[in-house]
Each structure stands twice: as C-alpha cells, then as structure tokens.
Amino acid sequence: MNIGHALKLTRSAKGLSLETLAERAELSQSYLSMIESGKREPTLSSIQKIATALGVPTPILIFLAADKGELEGIDPETFQRLAAAVMDVMRA
Numbered sequence: 001m002n003i004g005h006a007l008k009l010t011r012s013a014k015g016l017s018l019e020t021l022a023e024r025a026e027l028s029q030s031y032l033s034m035i036e037s038g039k040r041e042p043t044l045s046s047i048q049k050i051a052t053a054l055g056v057p058t059p060i061l062i063f064l065a066a067d068k069g070e071l072e073g074i075d076p077e078t079f080q081r082l083a084a085a086v087m088d089v090m091r092a
Contacts, residue, residue, distance in 0.1 A: 003047060004036045006064035010054050011036075013090045024053035056089050 011021055018036075022029040027049060034040035035050075042050070051058040063082050071079065 001062070001065045001067060001070060002038070003042055003061070003065045004038045006061050007032070007050060008036045009064060010056055010061060010090070014054055016054070021050070021053055025049040055092065057085075060086055060089050 011018070016024075018029050018032050022032050025032070025046075027046060031040065031046075032050070035042050035046075047061065048058050051061045054061070060082075063086060074082070
C-alpha cells in the first residue's frame with residue numbers, strides 16, 4: 001500500500017498545494033511531505049483527516065493506495081464500481 005502516492009495523486013488532481021492541504025487537515029506540511037515521499041507511514045487518524053481535507057471518502061483514498069496484488073480478491077464488478085467512484089471523486 002502506498003498512501004503517499006495516493007495522497008500526491010489526489011492532491012494534484014484537486015489542485016491543492018501541500019500548504020493548503022496541511023491547513024485543511026490540521027497536520028504539518030512537513031509531515032504530509034514525508035508521507036508523499038514515503039518517509040513516513042500515516043496513522044489511520046491522519047489518513048482520515050487527509051481524506052476529509054481532500055473531500056474524498058477514506059475508502060477511496062485507501063483504494064488508490066492499494067498495490068495491484070492487494071486488489072486481487074475483489075470481484076470484477078466491485079472493482080469497476082470502485083474505479084468509477086474514484087474517477088468521479090477525482091473530477092469533483
């Protein structure tokens with residue numbers, strides 16, 4: 001799972017700077033930068049704050065962070081529904 005990649009992808013898609021996201025999530029900019037670069041693993045509480053600040057449901061952020069092997073057990077219909085939800089969230 002790569003939360004840093006999902007965070008950077010979503011933040012960029014939403015057009016937010018690290019500074020703006022840090023303010024919204026009530027987390028430090030340096031902490032978010034370390035997460036994005038893979039130097040820190042966030043707590044679930046931090047993931048929830050980040051997702052809320054991004055305007056993204058937490059499960060969507062976690063789905064984006066999942067490695068391909070972690071998604072193998074999901075049936076194709078559920079995968080397609082999650083992928084469609086991700087696309088909707090990224091466009092919003």
